[in-house]
Amino acid sequence: MAGDLLIKGGRLWAGAGLDWPRGVVEIKAGRVSWAGAEADYPWAEPPVEVLDAQGGLVFPGLVNAHTHGAMTLFRGLADDMTLENWLTGHIFPAEAKWVNPEMVELCTLLAAGEMLLSGTTTVCDGYFCMKAAAGAYARAGMRAVVAQGVVDFPAPGVPNPARKMDVCRDFLEDCCGVHALVKPGLFAHSCYTCGPTTLRAVSEMAQAYGVPWFTHLAETSQEVREVRGRYGRPPALHLEQLGVLEGLTAVVHGVWLTPGEMDLLAGRGVAVVSCEESNMKLGSGTADLPALIRRGITVGLGTDGPASNNDLSMIGELGATSRMTKLDAMDPTAMPAAKTLELATLGSARAMGLTGLVGRLQPGYAGDVVVLQPKAPHLTPMFDPASALVNACRAADVRHVVVEGEIVVRDRRVLTFDLKAVMAEVRALAEKVRRG
Amino acid sequence: MAGDLLIKGGRLWAGAGLDWPRGVVEIKAGRVSWAGAEADYPWAEPPVEVLDAQGGLVFPGLVNAHTHGAMTLFRGLADDMTLENWLTGHIFPAEAKWVNPEMVELCTLLAAGEMLLSGTTTVCDGYFCMKAAAGAYARAGMRAVVAQGVVDFPAPGVPNPARKMDVCRDFLEDCCGVHALVKPGLFAHSCYTCGPTTLRAVSEMAQAYGVPWFTHLAETSQEVREVRGRYGRPPALHLEQLGVLEGLTAVVHGVWLTPGEMDLLAGRGVAVVSCEESNMKLGSGTADLPALIRRGITVGLGTDGPASNNDLSMIGELGATSRMTKLDAMDPTAMPAAKTLELATLGSARAMGLTGLVGRLQPGYAGDVVVLQPKAPHLTPMFDPASALVNACRAADVRHVVVEGEIVVRDRRVLTFDLKAVMAEVRALAEKVRRG
Numbered sequence: 001m002a003g004d005l006l007i008k009g010g011r012l013w014a015g016a017g018l019d020w021p022r023g024v025v026e027i028k029a030g031r032v033s034w035a036g037a038e039a040d041y042p043w044a045e046p047p048v049e050v051l052d053a054q055g056g057l058v059f060p061g062l063v064n065a066h067t068h069g070a071m072t073l074f075r076g077l078a079d080d081m082t083l084e085n086w087l088t089g090h091i092f093p094a095e096a097k098w099v100n101p102e103m104v105e106l107c108t109l110l111a112a113g114e115m116l117l118s119g120t121t122t123v124c125d126g127y128f129c130m131k132a133a134a135g136a137y138a139r140a141g142m143r144a145v146v147a148q149g150v151v152d153f154p155a156p157g158v159p160n161p162a163r164k165m166d167v168c169r170d171f172l173e174d175c176c177g178v179h180a181l182v183k184p185g186l187f188a189h190s191c192y193t194c195g196p197t198t199l200r201a202v203s204e205m206a207q208a209y210g211v212p213w214f215t216h217l218a219e220t221s222q223e224v225r226e227v228r229g230r231y232g233r234p235p236a237l238h239l240e241q242l243g244v245l246e247g248l249t250a251v252v253h254g255v256w257l258t259p260g261e262m263d264l265l266a267g268r269g270v271a272v273v274s275c276e277e278s279n280m281k282l283g284s285g286t287a288d289l290p291a292l293i294r295r296g297i298t299v300g301l302g303t304d305g306p307a308s309n310n311d312l313s314m315i316g317e318l319g320a321t322s323r324m325t326k327l328d329a330m331d332p333t334a335m336p337a338a339k340t341l342e343l344a345t346l347g348s349a350r351a352m353g354l355t356g357l358v359g360r361l362q363p364g365y366a367g368d369v370v371v372l373q374p375k376a377p378h379l380t381p382m383f384d385p386a387s388a389l390v391n392a393c394r395a396a397d398v399r400h401v402v403v404e405g406e407i408v409v410r411d412r413r414v415l416t417f418d419l420k421a422v423m424a425e426v427r428a429l430a431e432k433v434r435r436g
Numbered sequence: 437m438a439g440d441l442l443i444k445g446g447r448l449w450a451g452a453g454l455d456w457p458r459g460v461v462e463i464k465a466g467r468v469s470w471a472g473a474e475a476d477y478p479w480a481e482p483p484v485e486v487l488d489a490q491g492g493l494v495f496p497g498l499v500n501a502h503t504h505g506a507m508t509l510f511r512g513l514a515d516d517m518t519l520e521n522w523l524t525g526h527i528f529p530a531e532a533k534w535v536n537p538e539m540v541e542l543c544t545l546l547a548a549g550e551m552l553l554s555g556t557t558t559v560c561d562g563y564f565c566m567k568a569a570a571g572a573y574a575r576a577g578m579r580a581v582v583a584q585g586v587v588d589f590p591a592p593g594v595p596n597p598a599r600k601m602d603v604c605r606d607f608l609e610d611c612c613g614v615h616a617l618v619k620p621g622l623f624a625h626s627c628y629t630c631g632p633t634t635l636r637a638v639s640e641m642a643q644a645y646g647v648p649w650f651t652h653l654a655e656t657s658q659e660v661r662e663v664r665g666r667y668g669r670p671p672a673l674h675l676e677q678l679g680v681l682e683g684l685t686a687v688v689h690g691v692w693l694t695p696g697e698m699d700l701l702a703g704r705g706v707a708v709v710s711c712e713e714s715n716m717k718l719g720s721g722t723a724d725l726p727a728l729i730r731r732g733i734t735v736g737l738g739t740d741g742p743a744s745n746n747d748l749s750m751i752g753e754l755g756a757t758s759r760m761t762k763l764d765a766m767d768p769t770a771m772p773a774a775k776t777l778e779l780a781t782l783g784s785a786r787a788m789g790l791t792g793l794v795g796r797l798q799p800g801y802a803g804d805v806v807v808l809q810p811k812a813p814h815l816t817p818m819f820d821p822a823s824a825l826v827n828a829c830r831a832a833d834v835r836h837v838v839v840e841g842e843i844v845v846r847d848r849r850v851l852t853f854d855l856k857a858v859m860a861e862v863r864a865l866a867e868k869v870r871r872g
Contacts, residue, residue: 076817081769326718378831381867427816430819
């Protein structure tokens with residue numbers, strides 16, 4: 001039956017603090033129906049399909065809680081420059097010229113292929129022309145929340161900003177309930193690109209349709225200065241004062257949050273998504289994850305877009321987040337490996353509204369599983385699989401990937417679409433971008 | 437002839453600021469004899485062996501200017517703990533029990549395999565039982581400076597600290613001029629594990645034998661406090677006062693150097709090797725690379741040992757160094773991709789005494805070359821190969837590796853020794869370590 005699969009022969013990581021026994025994951029109709037030690041599994045009823053992990057590490061699919069997938073087209077187009085120069089001098093003009101539904105579908109497919117190959121099974125993608133992005137993730141067999149971007153100026157697919165909420169409504173009407181794996185949401189870009197009226201409209205529409213919504217918040221000190229200057233308070237307090245903080249699913253970055261803003265987010269149940277590599281590359285700063293976690297705030301991890309990272313590997317984020325948190329705290333105990341893995345699975349899932357569905361290998365959760373090949377020299381020897389994953393593992397160590405009980409990557413090859421053809425098309429389009 | 441090779445069909449990076457034409461590298465007797473655009477190459481005299489880069493990126497082999505190779509055995513043995521607990525509670529006891537010449541040869545071979553597969557062709561390795569390490573690198577066909585470790589307490593292979601300089605002399609006598617690719621050196625561990633007499637003895641012996649020497653310096657604030665407390669001055673001033681700074685090849689870490697110490701290092705021609713991932717993981721701090729570079733100090737990059745990183749990939753260090761420098765300076769222009777690559781090649785080579793021999797694809801330099809496969813989704817599209825290498829590339833993208841004109845890795849397989857057998861032996865030994 002579709003979505004039925006038995007994964008055996010590997011070492012199982014079922015969550016922080018749990019051991020790695022030789023384990024079995026049984027998936028029925030896309031959901032985990034049994035997970036645990038091989039010795040305890042009732043072998044009576046053999047399933048239709050078996051995936052032999054062959055001594056691999058079996059863990060929940062990684063969850064990328066923030067990216068802009070279609071920006072793969074602009075990967076490496078402009079680096080090593082100030083955020084302002086990067087955005088206004090290069091990225092915004094390139095987006096105005098090249099972003100359209102066909103480009104979004106094509107370049108989001110490339111993003112999906114890259115993410116699946118690096119063990120990411122679920123993504124939260126905020127960009128424009130998101131009906132096309134939803135189609136791409138559905139075609140790739142990847143779980144996604146696709147959030148339509150909202151700004152107060154003309155944007156790809158939204159030439160008239162006065163009609164932006166109509167575009168959002170059309171998107172939600174078109175996408176709600178259409179794809180089994182892909183859910184819609186909204187992405188109000190930020191407090192400096194969305195005025196109070198827009199933020200309130202996005203909040204209300206998300207509530208009306210019962211979909212998650214997100215916004216970039218406190219990414220740079222410049223942003224905080226700008227918001228303080230315009231509204232007289234820092235960004236999270238600004239959202240609270242507008243009455244939109246309650247119901248906001250997650251804020252992205254949260255580098256410059258004050259302790260008072262953190263308390264407010266904790267009180268309102270708003271999650272924070274940290275994008276460590278992007279914040280480093282753009283010189284933005286570092287989110288204080290221990291301070292957020294201490295307050296009970298849900299913390300998820302994301303890669304950010306491929307124009308500011310420049311890859312979409314959550315395995316890279318695991319290492320960067322663990323190391324950077326230790327450095328920032330000047331304390332090598334500040335972010336243990338198992339905790340980092342928990343943020344990149346359960347934390348990220350919660351930060352995109354998928355609480356209880358994604359991020360654990362436990363009965364009732366989605367059958368989203370990664371099998372890692374532990375035989376490379378950089379993983380030899382292996383005293384602690386969680387440490388190996390966070391501190392030494394690389395995307396190429398990912399061998400098989402399962403989403404909703406379906407094998408979408410087998411032996412490092414994407415099965416759901418022709419990734420090679422997609423790459424060739426993106427290269428051809430990039431050649432046009434290069435010529436200007 | 438041995439060491440003769442023509443590499444063609446790829447895009448060539450010959451140094452920072454240079455373009456990436458479709459290029460050719462000709463190697464004769466192990467040295468680059470010609471490098472440049474394919475159109476300019478005099479094709480008259482075909483060499484014996486040709487390596488077709490097939491559209492790959494061709495660049496100088498990466499140079500790991502600091503590691504402790506044999507510590508692969510202790511990779512992931514103890515993480516997420518304070519430096520003191522890690523060292524005295526876990527690493528030192530494990531070393532006392534398990535480190536011997538056989539272990540060093542075996543575990544250094546594993547390190548060599550891992551480094552070659554990730555595009556590193558030259559390494560500076562400081563540890564104990566270094567005659568065994570020299571044999572391992574020679575067998576792997578990897579270029580190395582192997583530096584005998586020196587501390588004032590009993591160490592592996594040096595049960596009686598009173599005889600440590602005899603051990604060093606024997607090592608230098610045994611190793612000088614023996615291996616074509618492997619040169620000996622000395623590694624005085626640090627100012628807190630080596631007293632003034634030891635530091636002077638190491639400096640004098642290095643000078644007498646004409647070999648490079650190294651020391652860990654200003655890695656943690658704790659170290660600086662300790663040295664200040666004991667000698668009344670910060671570490672670099674302490675070395676200067678002992679008269680050993682002149683002639684010291686490089687200091688490793690340099691996280692806590694004062695501006696005055698930096699000026700002193702610049703004046704004495706001492707290089708600094710930065711180990712970004714290790715410094716982050718141990719929560720030590722970040723070296724101020726722009727401040728060092730502004731003073732004309734040679735800066736190299738290293739992975740540090742696999743117990744504190746936990747891998748030996750210089751490709752990972754490229755990304756971490758570039759991102760961390762940008763974050764530390766709060767300025768995304770602080771460490772451009774091409775500059776980062778220069779540090780990891782030419783800078784590292786200079787920091788281990790290989791100036792003029794290693795780090796560039798120019799006539800007279802060593803024929804140490806890496807060919808990278810640029811076809812993966814995370815490298816698609818590619819507007820700037822230097823940016824791709826630093827910001828998105830992974831070790832698995834390395835396809836061929838050439839050292840001294842000999843192909844040592846072809847199609848991601850090590851040709852010089854049986855890496856699979858070495859990994860199996862290390863796993864068996866690690867199982868004994870686990871049992872205690």
